[in-house]
Amino acid sequence: MTAQLDISANRQHRNYGRRTQAGRVLWWLCQPLFRLSPRPLWVWRIWLLRAFGAQVGQGVHIHPTVRVTMPWNLCLGDQAAVGDRAILYALGQISIGARATVSQNAHLCTGSHDHHDPARPLRKRPIVIDDDAWVCADAFVGPGVRIGAGAILGARAVAMHDVAPGKIGIGNPLLIRDPQ
Numbered sequence: 327m328t329a330q331l332d333i334s335a336n337r338q339h340r341n342y343g344r345r346t347q348a349g350r351v352l353w354w355l356c357q358p359l360f361r362l363s364p365r366p367l368w369v370w371r372i373w374l375l376r377a378f379g380a381q382v383g384q385g386v387h388i389h390p391t392v393r394v395t396m397p398w399n400l401c402l403g404d405q406a407a408v409g410d411r412a413i414l415y416a417l418g419q420i421s422i423g424a425r426a427t428v429s430q431n432a433h434l435c436t437g438s439h440d441h442h443d444p445a446r447p448l449r450k451r452p453i454v455i456d457d458d459a460w461v462c463a464d465a466f467v468g469p470g471v472r473i474g475a476g477a478i479l480g481a482r483a484v485a486m487h488d489v490a491p492g493k494i495g496i497g498n499p500l501l502i503r504d505p506q
Contacts, residue, residue, distance in 0.1 A: 331444055331446065332444040336446050336447065346396075353396070356374060360374050361390050362390070365389065365390060368386065368388065372386055375402075379397060380398065380400040381400070381402070383405070385404055386403075387406075388402070389430075392409075393415075395415050395417060396417065397416070399419050400414060400416050401422065402422050403421075403423045403457065404425070405424060406423065407428070409430035412434075414428075414434050416434075417450045418453075418469070420452070421455065423455055425457060425458050426458060427460045427461065429465070431463055431464045432467070434455075435453075436450050450469070451469035453467055453471055454472040454473070455467070456477070459477045460477075461479045462478065462481040463482070464482045465481060465482060465485070466485065468486040471487060471489075472489075474491030474493065476491055477489040477490065477491055477492060477494070479494075482498070483498060484497075485500055490502065493505075
């Protein structure tokens with residue numbers, strides 16, 4: 327028999343300190359400045375992300391409809407691109423390498439809950455998208471996953487484990503293929 331869930335313990339647990347909570351509120355208040363900026367204003371959005379602690383390289387393109395949860399957990403390499411409506415759920419560190427692309431509607435999620443513990447505490451594990459990798463449209467990258475250099479995670483694929491450099495990951499469950 328499984329242990330009964332302890333929902334009250336989960337709800338009472340504080341996942342973040344006051345400083346992080348204050349940062350989240352300030353970032354939320356600045357969302358209109360990010361989301362309502364015209365598409366060509368890449369520099370403005372980069373400035374906002376950097377003002378909130380993101381590490382952003384040169385020539386980065388991040389669309390105004392991208393949702394970033396905690397920009398201070400975000401690192402974008404030179405010439406990286408993040409497409410329309412992508413979700414960067416950066417409860418933990420997300421690193422997107424140089425020339426890497428995260429396409430429209432992709433979802434990178436660093437947070438989950440420990441299902442072995444009845445209180446289901448929050449767990450944060452980093453995501454790494456290496457240089458020259460491509461996370462295609464509508465793909466999902468789970469906590470602790472690395473998409474290797476030059477690898478491709480296909481459209482609508484779900485990566486709950488790593489995709490090796492130069493490989494192609496497709497589908498759900500994830501199948502790894504060699505490039506043709």
